[in-house]
Amino acid sequence: MTFKGFPRGVRYLPVPAPVFGPLLEQIKDASGFIITLRIIWMLQQKKGRIRFVASEELYGDKILSRALGNKDSIETSIDSVVRGGILLRIKRENASDVFILNFEEDHHLVSSIGSIDEGTDLYTEPWEIENNxxxxxxxxxxxxxxxxxxxxxxxxxxxxxxxxxxxxxxxxxxxxxxxxxxxxxxxxxxxxxxxxxxxxxxxxxxxxxxxxxxx
Incomplete structure (x- = not known):
């Protein structure tokens, strides 16, 4: 389906400037760029003091599934962006991995988020995972x-x-x-x-x- 253009009054979202500068050179394939932009969008929809995106949200996201394919393809793209230093992957005990953008001022959140297990995750609202x-x-x-x-x-x-x-x-x-x-x-x-x-x-x-x- 051909895109019909941005509608009048379309909403803008803030995106870190390097995404459209040096990172365009660093991200060698379209899938990495898709993952990066989608996570930025997801984080903008979150509420709470600490915002992150869980791996299940990415695997179950309908747009990513259509753009990149199955869970393995999405994970491959995530790994590429994490290795490139654009995202931080945070492993949690008894819960899924989560991701935040690699802002220097947010590095202190890694230990805080890592200590949040699945039963006490009170800081963020998940994006759609299931077909509702x-x-x-x-x-x-x-x-x-x-x-x-x-x-x-x-x-x-x-x-x-x-x-x-x-x-x-x-x-x-x-x-x-x-x-x-x-x-x-x-x-x-x-x-x-x-x-x-x-x-x-x-x-x-x-x-x-x-x-x-x-x-």
């Missing part, structure tokens, strides 16, 4: 309307583009505002995607904006 389509389908049928093949396809496309929590929240807004249609839900998602969801000041995104209520 059945849950999304059920959510739509219970709150919006009949799940036709066309709507099912649109929901699948939305899952590929947006975090699942966005879709769930957008459905909730549609119900709350009594605008139970996919057109209304998709406009909310597109607005969040292009303009950002904003921040209420307490670290939690607002349920919706004034503009969303008027859609």
């Amino acid at each position: 389509s059945p849950k999304i389908y059920s959510l739509y049928e219970q709150n919006v309307g009949i799940l036709t093949p066309i709507i099912a396809e649109k929901l699948t496309e939305a899952e590929d583009k947006y975090p699942t929590e966005w879709i769930i929240e957008a459905v909730g807004i549609a119900v709350e505002q009594n605008h139970r249609s996919w057109a209304y839900i998709s406009r909310i998602l597109e607005r969040w995607y292009t303009e950002g969801r904003g921040d209420s000041g307490d670290g939690k995104p607002p349920r919706y904006t004034k503009i969303d209520r008027l859609l």
Whole structure:
């Protein structure tokens, strides 16, 4: 499918300047660049004092799977970027490896994150790992309307583009505002995607904006 161009008002994300300078020369294959950019994007979606990406998140990420292939291919690309010094791999006891960008000021986090086992990981929210389509389908049928093949396809496309929590929240807004249609839900998602969801000041995104209520 041909990319149709960046929409008006598209949201920008901060990326370390060396990624588009010396690292372009260092990263010899496209897979390493894909992994690097995807992890930067994932970290931007995280909340909390300590932010990292777990290996399961990378293996289960739908975009990486389509771009790079299976788990072994993703792991090979990760290893290449780690060896190049772009990422730090942190091994945790009784839990999966996690990754952070190799910022000098964050080196002290290695021991802190390494001591966080799977049962006490309270500092970050995981990105989508599993295919949540059945849950999304059920959510739509219970709150919006009949799940036709066309709507099912649109929901699948939305899952590929947006975090699942966005879709769930957008459905909730549609119900709350009594605008139970996919057109209304998709406009909310597109607005969040292009303009950002904003921040209420307490670290939690607002349920919706004034503009969303008027859609």
